[in-house]
Amino acid sequence: MKKYTYTEKKDTRSGFGAGLLEAGRRNDRVVALCADLIGSLKMNDFIKAFPERFFQIGIAEANMMGIAAGLTIGGKIPYTGTFANFSTGRVYDQIRQSIAYSDKNVKICASHAGLTLGEDGATHQILEDIGLMKMLPGMTVINPCDYNQTKAATMAIADHHGPVYLRFGRPVVPVFTDANQKFEIGKAWMVNEGKDVSIFATGHLVWEAIQAGEQLADLGIDAEIINIHTIKPLDEEAVLRSVAKTGCVVTAEEHNRLGGLGDSIAQVLAKHRPTPQEYVAVNDSFGESGTPAQLMEKYGLNAANIVTAVQRVIKRK
Amino acid sequence: MSEDITKLEKIASQVRRDIVRMVHACQSGHPGGSLGCTDFFVALYFSIMKRKQGFEMDGIGEDLFFLSNGHISPVFYSTLARAGYFEVSELATFRKIDSRLQGHPTTHEGLPGIRVASGSLGQGLSVAIGAALAKKLNHDDNLVYALMGDGEQQEGQIWEAAMYAPYNKVDNLIATIDYNGQQIDGATEDVLSLGNLKAKWESFGWDVMEMNGNVMAEVVSGLQEAKAHTGKGKPVLILMKTEMGNGVDFMMGSHKWHGVAPNDEQLAAALAQLEETLGDY
Numbered sequence: 001m002k003k004y005t006y007t008e009k010k011d012t013r014s015g016f017g018a019g020l021l022e023a024g025r026r027n028d029r030v031v032a033l034c035a036d037l038i039g040s041l042k043m044n045d046f047i048k049a050f051p052e053r054f055f056q057i058g059i060a061e062a063n064m065m066g067i068a069a070g071l072t073i074g075g076k077i078p079y080t081g082t083f084a085n086f087s088t089g090r091v092y093d094q095i096r097q098s099i100a101y102s103d104k105n106v107k108i109c110a111s112h113a114g115l116t117l118g119e120d121g122a123t124h125q126i127l128e129d130i131g132l133m134k135m136l137p138g139m140t141v142i143n144p145c146d147y148n149q150t151k152a153a154t155m156a157i158a159d160h161h162g163p164v165y166l167r168f169g170r171p172v173v174p175v176f177t178d179a180n181q182k183f184e185i186g187k188a189w190m191v192n193e194g195k196d197v198s199i200f201a202t203g204h205l206v207w208e209a210i211q212a213g214e215q216l217a218d219l220g221i222d223a224e225i226i227n228i229h230t231i232k233p234l235d236e237e238a239v240l241r242s243v244a245k246t247g248c249v250v251t252a253e254e255h256n257r258l259g260g261l262g263d264s265i266a267q268v269l270a271k272h273r274p275t276p277q278e279y280v281a282v283n284d285s286f287g288e289s290g291t292p293a294q295l296m297e298k299y300g301l302n303a304a305n306i307v308t309a310v311q312r313v314i315k316r317k
Numbered sequence: 318m319s320e321d322i323t324k325l326e327k328i329a330s331q332v333r334r335d336i337v338r339m340v341h342a343c344q345s346g347h348p349g350g351s352l353g354c355t356d357f358f359v360a361l362y363f364s365i366m367k368r369k370q371g372f373e374m375d376g377i378g379e380d381l382f383f384l385s386n387g388h389i390s391p392v393f394y395s396t397l398a399r400a401g402y403f404e405v406s407e408l409a410t411f412r413k414i415d416s417r418l419q420g421h422p423t424t425h426e427g428l429p430g431i432r433v434a435s436g437s438l439g440q441g442l443s444v445a446i447g448a449a450l451a452k453k454l455n456h457d458d459n460l461v462y463a464l465m466g467d468g469e470q471q472e473g474q475i476w477e478a479a480m481y482a483p484y485n486k487v488d489n490l491i492a493t494i495d496y497n498g499q500q501i502d503g504a505t506e507d508v509l510s511l512g513n514l515k516a517k518w519e520s521f522g523w524d525v526m527e528m529n530g531n532v533m534a535e536v537v538s539g540l541q542e543a544k545a546h547t548g549k550g551k552p553v554l555i556l557m558k559t560e561m562g563n564g565v566d567f568m569m570g571s572h573k574w575h576g577v578a579p580n581d582e583q584l585a586a587a588l589a590q591l592e593e594t595l596g597d598y
Contacts, residue, residue: 057481062474094443
């Protein structure tokens with residue numbers, strides 16, 4: 001098992017804030033909008049650097065999505081910022097008609113995704129957003145795993161023409177990817193090569209998968225771990241190449257098991273190479289209040305759950 | 318001036334013919350609101366708006382128009398075709414398979430003149446505000462126009478947009494409400510009263526004007542006056558009184574023709590009231 005270490009923990013939303021500032025420096029067409037959550041989205045540095053390119057919309061997410069769509073007409077590259085719940089479910093029809101169907105170059109940037117939002121509870125912990133967004137034709141869906149990858153992704157999406165859903169979160173998590181990485185949309189990242197099982201993980205679950213990989217190595221199981229930061233378009237080639245070698249799959253995500261990464265992988269496998277698969281995901285339920293760590297344990301989303309799922313799926317080979 | 322108005326009225330007569338023929342040909346669509354807004358569309362595209370030749374999505378250096386109540390697509394399509402954005406013969410494809418003229422307007426099929434999809438109501442004003450903000454960022458001093466329905470005022474997003482634009486001094490924007498008092502299920506007064514729309518928009522901080530939308534001279538002078546009100550720190554809102562079905566006597570004064578197509582006999586009766594001025598498609 002390849003060794004991954006970290007010297008600090010940071011929140012992925014701060015990676016977004018840093019990436020937005022840098023994207024703004026590199027491209028003067030980049031503009032930003034926020035629905036009364038500037039501090040939570042870490043947009044302050046961008047606003048300080050480019051006050052005339054920032055739009056405070058107020059608590060009016062539907063209007064924010066429409067204004068973002070309009071700003072693209074005139075060549076701007078709008079980044080909208082609010083919580084994942086208010087970035088997707090609340091404004092699905094606005095995104096569908098004014099952005100996706102209208103082919104608008106809007107970057108929908110969503111913080112506080114999933115259970116790790118913590119104490120605010122289920123009203124704010126959306127676990128359906130990946131599914132909602134990936135179903136929209138033409139939408140790119142990205143869920144990076146740490147601060148550095150989120151920063152790189154935030155910069156990369158400015159150069160991609162088309163609507164993007166960028167999902168990140170609130171808790172501080174280990175920073176273990178390269179600070180100067182080049183982010184390639186749609187290209188899976190090989191975290192660890194192995195031969196016994198393929199673990200496809202996204203977002204905060206990538207670090208959990210690495211922890212699981214170390215525990216599995218102690219049990220004599222050689223796990224291949226792949227970071228699927230881009231859920232759509234999915235790197236099908238990387239998935240099939242790995243599964244051809246390992247013959248079984250565990251998917252890991254901070255999302256409902258219905259409609260998330262696991263289902264995207266299952267769809268590829270069902271068509272090209274039917275393979276035993278286990279899901280590490282929320283089992284079709286809402287979340288609740290608690291600390292992020294308590295919630296990840298209660299809802300079965302940590303390294304221990306990945307280890308158990310691997311042991312289960314290997315028996316099904 | 319009066320010669321110009323006569324010319325616009327002739328175009329409007331042809332657009333109304335196009336509308337009833339398009340809706341008849343596919344036996345679906347929304348003739349009522351389309352006929353009621355014909356004078357507005359013709360005035361806008363043939364007299365008021367600064368337009369460039371051809372079509373570029375970004376629309377830099379020209380005025381832009383956004384239709385929020387997308388179901389009145391027949392009048393939009395006919396106006397665009399008559400204004401030269403695409404061949405008038407394409408109007409025959411309205412609502413048919415493989416057409417760029419979808420039931421509701423869309424950019425998806427690449428139809429020149431359309432800048433955003435609409436149909437799901439309440440979204441167009443927000444988009445128009447965004448386009449107006451982009452114009453300000455680009456130091457482009459041209460204007461953005463938007464049209465909404467009055468029934469559409471029941472959508473919540475409209476009021477989010479209504480609150481945003483005055484506070485942020487989006488004063489390069491002229492929004493118009495087609496105030497015909499009708500929606501699918503009946504009179505707006507019976508379905509969900511809009512109350513005092515003028516007072517509502519004024520209290521949100523808009524510069525509100527009223528206009529008769531079915532007398533060409535008044536539409537032209539009303540829109541010119543609205544233009545004169547731009548650039549003064551407030552967005553402009555025109556309450557445009559129209560009659561649903563205007564120009565075809567049996568379609569007027571009722572919500573019945575909101576979304577119903579005429580049969581062969583009704584088509585003939587309608588066309589008998591509308592002079593063919595530019596040649597049918």
